[in-house]
Amino acid sequence: MTAKILHSIRPLLGATLGFLMLLPVAGYAQSDETDMDVSVSGYFENQTAHRLNSPDRFSQFRNLLQLELKSSLSDWGELYLQLWNFYDGVYDMYPDEFSAVVQDEYRSNLTADRAEDQTFREFYLDILLDSMDIRLGKQQVVWGEAIGLRITDVVNPQDYRNFILDDFTRSRIPIWMARFNYYIDDWGIELLWIPVFEPDREALAGSDWEWTFNRIEPPAGVAVRLFEPDKPKTGFKNSEAGLRITGLVAGWNLSLSYLNVWDDAPARHIVFNPLTFSLDVSPEYHRLPLWGVTFANAFGSFVPRGEFSYAEGKFYSTADPTAEESLVQKDTLHYMLGTDYSVADFLFTFQWVQKIILDYDEAIYEGGVQTSYSIRVQANLLNETLKPELLAIFSPGDEAWIARPGVAYSMTDTFTVTVGADLFSGPERSFFGQFSENDQAYAKFKYSF
Amino acid sequence: MTIRIKKTIALGMTGLLLLMAASVQAAEITGLEIMTKADQLEDGKDQSSRAVYTLINRRGQKRVRNTVRFWKDFDGEKGFDSKMITFFESPPDVKGTGFLGWSYENETRDDDQWLYLPALRKVRRIAAGNKDDYFMGTDFTYDDMGDRKIEEDTHKLIKSELYENVNCYVVESVPIKKGEMYSKKLTWVNQENWLTRKVDFYDRKGRFLKTLTMDWQAIKGIWTWKRGEMKNHLTRHSTVIEIKKTRVNTGLKDRVFTERTLKRPLKFK
Numbered sequence: 001m002t003a004k005i006l007h008s009i010r011p012l013l014g015a016t017l018g019f020l021m022l023l024p025v026a027g028y029a030q031s032d033e034t035d036m037d038v039s040v041s042g043y044f045e046n047q048t049a050h051r052l053n054s055p056d057r058f059s060q061f062r063n064l065l066q067l068e069l070k071s072s073l074s075d076w077g078e079l080y081l082q083l084w085n086f087y088d089g090v091y092d093m094y095p096d097e098f099s100a101v102v103q104d105e106y107r108s109n110l111t112a113d114r115a116e117d118q119t120f121r122e123f124y125l126d127i128l129l130d131s132m133d134i135r136l137g138k139q140q141v142v143w144g145e146a147i148g149l150r151i152t153d154v155v156n157p158q159d160y161r162n163f164i165l166d167d168f169t170r171s172r173i174p175i176w177m178a179r180f181n182y183y184i185d186d187w188g189i190e191l192l193w194i195p196v197f198e199p200d201r202e203a204l205a206g207s208d209w210e211w212t213f214n215r216i217e218p219p220a221g222v223a224v225r226l227f228e229p230d231k232p233k234t235g236f237k238n239s240e241a242g243l244r245i246t247g248l249v250a251g252w253n254l255s256l257s258y259l260n261v262w263d264d265a266p267a268r269h270i271v272f273n274p275l276t277f278s279l280d281v282s283p284e285y286h287r288l289p290l291w292g293v294t295f296a297n298a299f300g301s302f303v304p305r306g307e308f309s310y311a312e313g314k315f316y317s318t319a320d321p322t323a324e325e326s327l328v329q330k331d332t333l334h335y336m337l338g339t340d341y342s343v344a345d346f347l348f349t350f351q352w353v354q355k356i357i358l359d360y361d362e363a364i365y366e367g368g369v370q371t372s373y374s375i376r377v378q379a380n381l382l383n384e385t386l387k388p389e390l391l392a393i394f395s396p397g398d399e400a401w402i403a404r405p406g407v408a409y410s411m412t413d414t415f416t417v418t419v420g421a422d423l424f425s426g427p428e429r430s431f432f433g434q435f436s437e438n439d440q441a442y443a444k445f446k447y448s449f
Numbered sequence: 450m451t452i453r454i455k456k457t458i459a460l461g462m463t464g465l466l467l468l469m470a471a472s473v474q475a476a477e478i479t480g481l482e483i484m485t486k487a488d489q490l491e492d493g494k495d496q497s498s499r500a501v502y503t504l505i506n507r508r509g510q511k512r513v514r515n516t517v518r519f520w521k522d523f524d525g526e527k528g529f530d531s532k533m534i535t536f537f538e539s540p541p542d543v544k545g546t547g548f549l550g551w552s553y554e555n556e557t558r559d560d561d562q563w564l565y566l567p568a569l570r571k572v573r574r575i576a577a578g579n580k581d582d583y584f585m586g587t588d589f590t591y592d593d594m595g596d597r598k599i600e601e602d603t604h605k606l607i608k609s610e611l612y613e614n615v616n617c618y619v620v621e622s623v624p625i626k627k628g629e630m631y632s633k634k635l636t637w638v639n640q641e642n643w644l645t646r647k648v649d650f651y652d653r654k655g656r657f658l659k660t661l662t663m664d665w666q667a668i669k670g671i672w673t674w675k676r677g678e679m680k681n682h683l684t685r686h687s688t689v690i691e692i693k694k695t696r697v698n699t700g701l702k703d704r705v706f707t708e709r710t711l712k713r714p715l716k717f718k
Contacts, residue, residue, distance in 0.1 A: 041541055041544060043541070043542070072716075075716075126713075128713075133709070133713070140570060142569070142570045142571050167568070167569075168569075169568060169569065169570060181709075183704075183707070183709050186707075188708075188709070251561065253574055296573075296574040297574065298559065298561065298562070298574055298575065298576050298577055299559070300559065300576065301576050301579055302576065303574050303575060303576050305574065340575075340576065341576075342575075342576045342579060342582070343579070344579075344581075344582070345582070345583070380586070383504055383506070383583070383586040383587070383588075383686055384583075384585065384586030385512075385586070410512075410542075412510075412512070413512050413513065413539075413540035413541075413542075414540060414541060414542070416542065446542075448540070448541035448542040449541050
């Protein structure tokens, strides 16, 4: 066991040593008395989680090292590199519980598919002009006002390998793009061009967080053959683009956005194959034009905020036998209305969220109107050393919910301990209920530098 | 010998006269006038500085926050009173956090405030309503940091006394509105230059809660804080603020105080 763990940690040590070799360069840059300076920062974190349901075992023993290298290039620019290295010991502790593919994908970034892509997580050059910032490289774009869900914040694909339990800063998959921000007084114009499409990263079959709520149930005696999706070929025609205008009007922070992108989740084209007597499922990616609006303002202790997205012609799976390849296209409205409320050392966030499939057809598997509520309570106690937090999302349509209580304690300026739990409830065929047997309690240790 | 006695009597008489004159002046000036003069000290057109916050708990353990602050007086231009932007340089888990505040000439209008959290990579609009909130885990509330307005309290001169060898007025300030965080404050104001040297705070129940002491420095003729220390007598937690490299009237541009800058901290050279 120890040998296996050491073997798996080896890439972590290798990358760390490699990164440390960069430090003399940093030292040189700082001592050169030029305007160029280099800073190194990051954190090491261990999160150990244990299942609260059967089977009785650890669900996570993840060690994550994040290193950030920032180098300013005089006054006109900056280089940024973020390296990731993680190792999750659970896949060596319980090798019989997971397939080899799952073990490789979840054990470490270096044994997972596209290892280098995960290790060199972000890498970009900032060019700073008088009224414009240009960012070229692999990066994250963060839009929107909602907490805990993404409505207009959909420029980057998402990593669902740990369901939605990771912070978005971690679960957003950085992608290559050119980003231009132009500023005029209180207004900003943002233009994105994404040459290479990158889809969501789904949880693997057989992993703890495999999605089962939307599993295809074939008629008796009919097999299901699932094919790998083909990513759109890289080229100008297949590239993605976005435009966002932000402004401050009469105290309101407003934004209007338009994205001409690929849907990060593939549509499942299903045909019956009489030769193999099977349902052949061919996931395909489709274009998805998206309009977005966001707003926020502050009134005393209240900060109302909201966002709307309108997707044109999203593909939905349907039971309608006349539908071509079991799919129909519908426009979709997705919105959130909410408010923050602060009192003493507490901050409450309430959100009301709806996803409405327009011109709905009852044969569509997804509900026509999906509503959810969320509440988040955060407190800053003992001079901001003790921070209890609760995030709960309730979906009344299928009576499913997730609750995430936790308490973080800063022992020093650099060392924080967190304990908490991820609790799920609901029917098996619901988004949260599919994991009702995956409740877990965790402890997290984080050292920042 | 006779001459020496006469000289002594003359000096004594002169001292007595000066003391009487001072008493007359003290009798003439009101608590409101003293606090107004202390509040209206010239701030300059803009200021930039480094501030080191040291938070010390009852066991003597220290936490240190290094910040950079830029402030500009808009003097009513486009309705703004002033704008301020602060960045955290350390500790590492809050490095890059930025706070932007716009305050308005119209005193009934709430400040507009934004917070940039690098952990979220997002600028969030935040509520400016609660002035009793403690600022970033320190023992200072937003009111203590200078947000409180003179007209929110009644002010009464209660005595004059020496504080650290400086003649000070001692003014008692009581909130006009009931139920505020402090039931009263006692402020020691330097009689010569109107600088506040010390403040005692009493909580809602009248308990002696906190003491603030301040050291000042003059830069280009503008008085700014050099050091401030707030001790909470109930929690035995204290915060020391040391202000370093203060610069005044450097011609900070309006565009420093925007969301764009918030996401990309300014360099303080």
